[in-house]
Amino acid sequence: MRVMILICCGALALLLGCHTLVPDVGGAGTLLDSAAPWLGVLIPVLALVGLAGRTRATAAVLVPAVVWCATFGVDLIPRASAAGGDFRVASQNMFADNENPSSTVADLAATDADLIGVQELTGQSRAAAREILSDDYPHHTTIGTVGLWSRFPIEATEPVDLGLGWTRALRALVRTPHGPVTVFVAHLPSLRPDSVAARNRSLTSLAAELAADRASRVIVLADLNTATTDREMEVFPPNFHVAQDEAGTGAGFTWPAGFPLVRIDHVLYSGVRATDAGVVSTRGSDHRAVVVDFAFG
Numbered sequence: 001m002r003v004m005i006l007i008c009c010g011a012l013a014l015l016l017g018c019h020t021l022v023p024d025v026g027g028a029g030t031l032l033d034s035a036a037p038w039l040g041v042l043i044p045v046l047a048l049v050g051l052a053g054r055t056r057a058t059a060a061v062l063v064p065a066v067v068w069c070a071t072f073g074v075d076l077i078p079r080a081s082a083a084g085g086d087f088r089v090a091s092q093n094m095f096a097d098n099e100n101p102s103s104t105v106a107d108l109a110a111t112d113a114d115l116i117g118v119q120e121l122t123g124q125s126r127a128a129a130r131e132i133l134s135d136d137y138p139h140h141t142t143i144g145t146v147g148l149w150s151r152f153p154i155e156a157t158e159p160v161d162l163g164l165g166w167t168r169a170l171r172a173l174v175r176t177p178h179g180p181v182t183v184f185v186a187h188l189p190s191l192r193p194d195s196v197a198a199r200n201r202s203l204t205s206l207a208a209e210l211a212a213d214r215a216s217r218v219i220v221l222a223d224l225n226t227a228t229t230d231r232e233m234e235v236f237p238p239n240f241h242v243a244q245d246e247a248g249t250g251a252g253f254t255w256p257a258g259f260p261l262v263r264i265d266h267v268l269y270s271g272v273r274a275t276d277a278g279v280v281s282t283r284g285s286d287h288r289a290v291v292v293d294f295a296f297g
Contacts, residue, residue, distance in 0.1 A: 001053035008046055009060040013067045015039060020231040027196030034191060034227035034262050037251065040068040072229075075251050085275045085293025086178050089115040091221035091267055093187070093255075093287035094125045101125035103283035105132045111280055111291050115174065116149040117221030119187035143170040146185045148221075152176045160184065160209055162202040169206065169222075173215075178296040181272070182215035186222040191264065199225055200232055207235040210270075217271035219294070223287065225264050236268065243267040243292040248277035254288040257281065267292045 015022075019036045022029045043065050050058030090113035094104060105128050108116050116137065118129065126142060129149060133140070137149040141157040144167030148154065153175045160169035169186035186206055189199040203226060210218065220240070226232055228242055244252040244263065253260030260279070267277065267290050276293040 001050075002055045002057040005046060005050045005053070005055060005057040006060050009057075009063050012039065012042055012046070013064040016064055016067045016071055019229070024231070027193050030196055030200070030230050030232055031191065031193070033230040033232075034264075036229045037068075037072045038261065040064075040072065043068065072251075075245075076249070084295075086296045087115075087176060087181075087272075087294045088113045088291065089117070089219060089221060089267060089294070090280070090289055090291045091117045091119075091185075091223075091265055092282060092289040093119045093223045093265060093285060094121055095285040095287065096120050096122055098122075098125055098284045100284040101128040102132060104285050105129050107280070107282035108289060109133060109136065111289070113291060114151045114176070115183060115219075115221070117183065117185040118147045118149075119145065119168070119185065119223045121145045121147050139174075141170065141172055143167050146170055146187055148172055148174075148183060148185050150174055160186065161205065162186065162188065163205045164189065164198070164202060168202075171209070171213075179217065180215070181217045181219055182213060184210070184218070184220045184222070186220065186224070188223065188225045191225040203232050204235050207237065210240060210268075211237045215271070217296075218269065219272065220266070220268040221290075222268070223265050226266075227262050227264060228266075237270075239270045240268045241270070241274070243269060243274040243277040244290070246277070247274035247292070250279075252277070252279050252290070254279055254290060255286065257286050257288050260288060265290050269294065272296055 047061045090111045133149045139154045140149040143159050155173045157172040159167045174181045188202045189195045252263045254265040272294045280289045
């Protein structure tokens with residue numbers, strides 16, 4: 001029992017701290033990365049097994065516990081700025097099978113965001129957005145299954161090629177009272193064993209578009225189908241930051257909506273400063289929405 005506990009604790013500590021070093025064979029590595037925070041549930045299991053076996057080796061569970069806290073516990077530390085924001089954005093996967101898109105859109109409008117980016121648009125959800133948001137968000141653009149609604153003028157909208165054969169991303173210039181902001185709205189392929197390769201290619205394509213963009217202020221509203229712990233997030237240019245990591249509190253999990261287990265919906269940015277970030281529950285969708293406040297100074 002003692003040897004088993006020691007081996008298991010050591011292996012778990014290594015897996016928690018070095019999960020990105022596990023070979024990504026058939027997408028197994030990137031799937032492990034996404035689930036990595038949940039490996040922490042094995043810590044109390046090992047503790048209970050050790051206590052039941054009455055072995056002093058139970059104390060070894062402190063090793064993976066410390067590694068988990070150092071690796072993922074930082075998400076529990078409040079990071080929101082005391083300063084208010086100049087600009088608020090929201091991002092939402094509408095859910096293609098949404099039976100009540102009007103409620104989803106109404107909940108998004110209730111966030112008082114200046115910009116609303118949506119993914120997985122259908123004809124029904126597009127019509128609901130146009131009807132409900134038209135007064136407060138007179139400017140909008142949609143390409144394929146993604147869209148952007150804005151309080152401020154939208155200019156120079158163009159599709160963004162993610163290498164999928166159909167359009168699931170756009171780039172637009174928004175003229176805000178604080179100056180121009182380039183906004184990307186994107187939806188990458190699902191994170192499933194049979195689509196990990198396609199997701200990775202799209203992630204690389206999006207990262208290349210961001211690296212090549214010469215705008216001084218860029219905000220990305222996206223369902224990346226990629227957790228922050230995923231090694232593939234490293235493809236993004238170093239000047240792009242994840243809003244939840246920089247200004248949010250908690251893990252910020254967004255999917256599935258009923259009991260979120262992973263954060264796959266993100267707001268990335270460059271050239272502005274995130275002052276607050278969080279997740280909002282919306283009716284109808286299988287994702288929760290992401291809301292972020294930005295300062296321009």
